[in-house]
Amino acid sequence: MSDKQRKVVVPGEVIFEGEEYLPGEGTEKKDNKIISLKYGLAEESNNLVKVIALSGVYEPRRGNVVIGTVELLTFNGWVINIGTAQNGFLSLVEVPRYVNKDGLEEVMDIKDMVVAKITSSNKRGIDLTIKGRGLGKIEEGIVFDVNSHKVPRIIGKEGSMIKLIKEETGCNITVGQNGKILVKGDKIENEILAREAIEFITEKSFVSGLTDEVAKWFKERKK
Amino acid sequence: MVQGEKKMSEFKRPDGRKNDELRPIEAKVGIIPNADGSAMYRSGDTVAIAAVYGPKKMHPQHQQDPSKGKLRCTYNMLSFSVSDRIRPGLNRRSTEIGKITEWALDPVLDLSKFPNMVVDVHIHITQADAGTRCAGINAASMALAQAGLPMKDLVTSVAMGKLDRTIVVDLTKEEEDWEEGEGPTDIPLSMTKDGKITHLQLDGKISPSQLKEAIDLSRKACAEVYEIQKKALKEAIEKNE
Numbered sequence: 016m017s018d019k020q021r022k023v024v025v026p027g028e029v030i031f032e033g034e035e036y037l038p039g040e041g042t043e044k045k046d047n048k049i050i051s052l053k054y055g056l057a058e059e060s061n062n063l064v065k066v067i068a069l070s071g072v073y074e075p076r077r078g079n080v081v082i083g084t085v086e087l088l089t090f091n092g093w094v095i096n097i098g099t100a101q102n103g104f105l106s107l108v109e110v111p112r113y114v115n116k117d118g119l120e121e122v123m124d125i126k127d128m129v130v131a132k133i134t135s136s137n138k139r140g141i142d143l144t145i146k147g148r149g150l151g152k153i154e155e156g157i158v159f160d161v162n163s164h165k166v167p168r169i170i171g172k173e174g175s176m177i178k179l180i181k182e183e184t185g186c187n188i189t190v191g192q193n194g195k196i197l198v199k200g201d202k203i204e205n206e207i208l209a210r211e212a213i214e215f216i217t218e219k220s221f222v223s224g225l226t227d228e229v230a231k232w233f234k235e236r237k238k
Numbered sequence: 239m240v241q242g243e244k245k246m247s248e249f250k251r252p253d254g255r256k257n258d259e260l261r262p263i264e265a266k267v268g269i270i271p272n273a274d275g276s277a278m279y280r281s282g283d284t285v286a287i288a289a290v291y292g293p294k295k296m297h298p299q300h301q302q303d304p305s306k307g308k309l310r311c312t313y314n315m316l317s318f319s320v321s322d323r324i325r326p327g328l329n330r331r332s333t334e335i336g337k338i339t340e341w342a343l344d345p346v347l348d349l350s351k352f353p354n355m356v357v358d359v360h361i362h363i364t365q366a367d368a369g370t371r372c373a374g375i376n377a378a379s380m381a382l383a384q385a386g387l388p389m390k391d392l393v394t395s396v397a398m399g400k401l402d403r404t405i406v407v408d409l410t411k412e413e414e415d416w417e418e419g420e421g422p423t424d425i426p427l428s429m430t431k432d433g434k435i436t437h438l439q440l441d442g443k444i445s446p447s448q449l450k451e452a453i454d455l456s457r458k459a460c461a462e463v464y465e466i467q468k469k470a471l472k473e474a475i476e477k478n479e
Contacts (some may be wrong), residue, residue: 023475027391071386169262221478
């Protein structure tokens with residue numbers, strides 16, 4: 016697939032042996048051995064070894080764009096459920112407009128959905144922002160769930176897959192890294208078509224040359 | 239009959255296995271799509287399935303630990319898993335085995351990054367022919383790995399036994415009810431790949447030297463089980479690649 020060397024590893028397995036390797040995410044170094052701490056794919060680049068999990072719950076990371084639901088209003092922000100065990104927090108100062116402290120619900124109320132970016136994620140909690148392009152409260156469209164580990168396939172190499180779906184359906188699509196997808200189109204039929212295309216990708220995620228496969232799928236659908 | 243007089247070489251197991259031979263093993267990962275991690279482990283006629291959910295917020299709230307996450311295991315035998323129907327639901331035995339499973343798995347699991355959270359492991363025995371707690375631990379260990387949780391190693395479990403005076407591996411129900419000579423001794427134990435024991439129980443009588451012998455023999459059996467667990471996990475990804 017790529018020039019990088021990849022292999023499946025289980026917890027406790029020795030991935031590489033030697034002084035020159037550095038332990039990255041999901042690994043540890045012990046007696047000059049790089050040992051996996053997770054089950055997934057091991058990748059090595061510039062002697063840095065890391066393990067990427069392919070299953071399990073979504074792990075929030077800094078910089079991820081996610082889609083969530085407002086669960087609670089506090090005196091200085093919103094508590095947002097992004098599908099993780101810990102809720103995200105969107106502070107007042109992270110909203111790019113004036114907000115009256117007594118009227119938080121005028122901007123976003125409980126059950127409203129929002130596209131946000133993670134600014135930090137640690138033991139204490141997950142901080143969100145909606146400053147930036149494409150972020151903010153969701154006004155219209157449909158939101159649905161997919162497996163968060165399939166998100167890279169939906170986006171494709173340099174966004175090739177998502178570009179294809181956007182072109183074919185004429186919909187605006189926002190893919191949250193937490194596996195929630197927002198589809199906005201002018202017609203409900205187009206939105207449903209985009210959703211079906213994405214569900215097709217998640218089912219066939221292990222097929223190589225998937226972008227061509229999806230193009231073919233669109234052609235058949237349009238007949 | 240004086241069974242104790244028999245020499246080791248003359249000893250015959252009811253199903254004709256060698257003393258250090260495991261029952262046929264089958265392992266599969268990802269059997270429950272709705273769970274965050276799941277696995278099945280079969281050893282002969284014993285079948286265990288395990289499902290992992292979480293990390294998720296700990297409820298009841300008073301059990302939350304702000305310094306680290308917790309592991310919570312439940313063990314359950316389905317009512318049809320044995321020939322005499324067993325009453326479904328919690329009982330003294332299942333509560334105890336659930337706790338034992340937690341202790342067996344906790345040393346390899348690192349939940350320090352998940353404060354106030356819990357990882358739920360549900361183990362169900364669909365078919366029982368002795369060694370169910372070991373099958374449960376083996377399945378749970380694979381399921382935890384599939385849930386993407388940070389682990390130092392996999393846990394491998396095997397039930398050792400002493401039938402009269404002979405040490406054997408992986409008892410069946412028939413052997414567990416051994417009536418001749420000194421009778422049966424049941425030693426379920428779990429260890430990591432490098433042979434660090436995380437759990438050991440003993441039910442019956444055994445001399446310290448024979449216990450050592452049993453533990454030494456279990457290392458070989460555990461290595462075999464480990465390879466099967468590893469293979470099952472790797473196949474689950476490779477078939478989709």
